[in-house]
Amino acid sequence: MKKVWNEKQELLSRAEMEKIRIRKLRKQLKYCYSHSEFYRRKFDAIGFQPEDIKSWDDFRKIPPLMDKEEERQSQKESLERFGHPFGMHLCCPPEKIIIAKTTGGTTGIPTFSYSFTQHDFDRWNEGTARVFWLAGIRPADRVLFCFPLSGGWAGSIVKTPLQYMGILCLDLGAETPVEKIVEYTRIIRPNALMSTPSFAEVLIETYDKMTGRPVSELGIKKLLLTGEPGVGIPSVRKRMETAFGGKWNDYLMINSEGFSSSCIAEEYQGLHEVALDLSIWAEDLIDLDTQQPIEVKNGAIGEGLITSLDREGLPLVKYRLGDVIQVFTDPCECGYPGPGYRIKHLGRLNDRLFVEGISVFPIAVRDVITSFIPRVTGTMRIILNAPPPNVTPPLKIKVEYGAGVQPNQLPDLARDIEGKMLEVYRVRASVEFVPPEALGRVTKKTPIFEERFQ
Numbered sequence: 001m002k003k004v005w006n007e008k009q010e011l012l013s014r015a016e017m018e019k020i021r022i023r024k025l026r027k028q029l030k031y032c033y034s035h036s037e038f039y040r041r042k043f044d045a046i047g048f049q050p051e052d053i054k055s056w057d058d059f060r061k062i063p064p065l066m067d068k069e070e071e072r073q074s075q076k077e078s079l080e081r082f083g084h085p086f087g088m089h090l091c092c093p094p095e096k097i098i099i100a101k102t103t104g105g106t107t108g109i110p111t112f113s114y115s116f117t118q119h120d121f122d123r124w125n126e127g128t129a130r131v132f133w134l135a136g137i138r139p140a141d142r143v144l145f146c147f148p149l150s151g152g153w154a155g156s157i158v159k160t161p162l163q164y165m166g167i168l169c170l171d172l173g174a175e176t177p178v179e180k181i182v183e184y185t186r187i188i189r190p191n192a193l194m195s196t197p198s199f200a201e202v203l204i205e206t207y208d209k210m211t212g213r214p215v216s217e218l219g220i221k222k223l224l225l226t227g228e229p230g231v232g233i234p235s236v237r238k239r240m241e242t243a244f245g246g247k248w249n250d251y252l253m254i255n256s257e258g259f260s261s262s263c264i265a266e267e268y269q270g271l272h273e274v275a276l277d278l279s280i281w282a283e284d285l286i287d288l289d290t291q292q293p294i295e296v297k298n299g300a301i302g303e304g305l306i307t308s309l310d311r312e313g314l315p316l317v318k319y320r321l322g323d324v325i326q327v328f329t330d331p332c333e334c335g336y337p338g339p340g341y342r343i344k345h346l347g348r349l350n351d352r353l354f355v356e357g358i359s360v361f362p363i364a365v366r367d368v369i370t371s372f373i374p375r376v377t378g379t380m381r382i383i384l385n386a387p388p389p390n391v392t393p394p395l396k397i398k399v400e401y402g403a404g405v406q407p408n409q410l411p412d413l414a415r416d417i418e419g420k421m422l423e424v425y426r427v428r429a430s431v432e433f434v435p436p437e438a439l440g441r442v443t444k445k446t447p448i449f450e451e452r453f454q
C-alpha cells in the first residue's frame with residue numbers, strides 16, 4: 001500500500017518542491033494580473049509587476065492584498081457590473097464556473113470561495129485526496145459523512161474527493177435526526193466518520209440513550225473530525241477515541257486552500273501540509289500586530305497568508321484569513337516524508353482577548369478547562385460583559401462541572417482552575433459552575449463566547 005496519495009508530488013524534497021512552487025507562483029501572479037481587473041488594480045496600487053518576483057523573498061515583501069470583507073466587496077462589484085457573484089478577482093469567464101459553494105455566511109453576505117472551474121474542481125479533489133489519505137482513509141472504507149449539507153454550504157464539497165479516491169461516502173448530513181443516523185449506521189456499517197467533534201459527541205450520547213450500550217459497537221474506527229478544537233487536547237481526544245474505539249484525525253482545507261492533515265503520531269503534532277504545489281500558507285507568515293513578514297522558523301506564531309497556485313477561476317493572492325497559526329519546521333515523529341511544514345491552528349485573530357494587556361486566545365482557555373476532565377465535562381463558555389477584545393479582569397468562564405462532582409467540591413475546583421489560568425497565562429479568571437449538559441449540545445459548531453452586552 002502506498003504511503004501517500006500522490007507519490008510523484010508528495011515525495012519530492014523541499015528543494016525540488018521550492019523550484020516548482022516559485023515557477024508556479026510566477027505563472028499564477030502573471031495570470032492574475034492579465035485576467036482580472038481586481039488584481040491589476042491591486043498590483044498597480046503597490047507598484048508591483050508580476051515580473052518583479054524573482055525569489056521567495058521578493059514575494060514575502062508584498063503586503064496582504066485581500067480579506068473576507070474585501071472579497072465581499074469584490075463580489076458586490078461583479079454582481080452590479082457583470083451580473084455574477086464570484087467577484088472582480090474572477091480570472092475566467094463566469095460560465096466556466098461549474099460549482100459554486102459558499103462559506104458559512106453566519107455574518108454578512110456569504111462568500112463564494114468554494115467556486116470551481118472543472119480544472120479547479122480536479123485540483124480540489126486532488127489536494128483533498130492527499131489530506132484524507134494522510135488522515136487514514138483508504139479504498140474499501142465506508143465513510144459516514146455528517147456535515148451540514150444544505151443551503152449551498154461548502155460542507156457538501158468536502159465529500160467529492162472521496163468519490164475521486166473511489167471510496168463510498170454515505171452522506172446523511174448533520175441536519176438528519178441523529179436517531180435516524182444511528183438506525184442507518186447499524187444497517188450499512190460505515191467504518192469511518194467525518195463530522196465535527198460536537199456531532200461525534202452527540203452520536204455517543206444518542207447511541208447510549210437509544211440502546212444503553214457503547215457507541216464503539218458500531219465499528220467506526222476512523223474519526224475524521226474537524227471544524228473545532230479538541231484533537232490537540234489529550235484528555236478530550238482520549239475520551240473520544242475510547243468511546244468509539246478508534247483513532248481521531250483532524251484536517252483542514254481553509255478557504256478551499258491550505259490542504260493539511262494530522263498524522264498517526266501518538267501525541268498531536270499539528271497538521272501536515274500535503275499540497276505545497278497547490279497553495280502557499282505556512283511559509284507566508286505575518287506579525288499579528290504589525291502585519292510585517294516574520295521569519296518562518298520552528299514554533300513561529302503569526303497569521304498565514306493564502307496564495308493559490310495553479311488555480312484558474314478564483315485564485316487567492318496574499319489573502320488574509322484572520323487565522324492565527326503556529327508553524328513547525330522540524331521533522332515529525334510520524335515519518336511523513338513530504339516537504340511541508342506542520343501547522344497548529346491557534347484560533348481566529350478576531351477572537352483574541354486582551355486581559356489587562358495580556359493576549360489570550362479562547363482555545364487556550366479551553367485547553368485549561370479540558371485539562372480538568374473528568375472534574376469538568378469540558379463544555380464551557382467565556383462570558384463577555386462588554387464587546388471584545390478588551391476584558392476587564394477577572395476573565396469570567398462558565399464551566400459545566402463533571403457528572404460525579406459534589407456541590408461542596410466546587411470551591412476547590414474553581415480555585416484549581418483559576419490558579420492554573422494564572423500560572424499558565426498570567427490571566428486572572430473567575431469560574432462560574434453549571435451542572436453537566438446545562439450548556440446544551442449542538443451538532444454544528446459549539447460557541448465559545450456567551451455575550452452579555454447589547
Ligand SMILES: [Zn+2]
Nearest residue numbers: 263269332334
Ligand atoms: Zn506527523
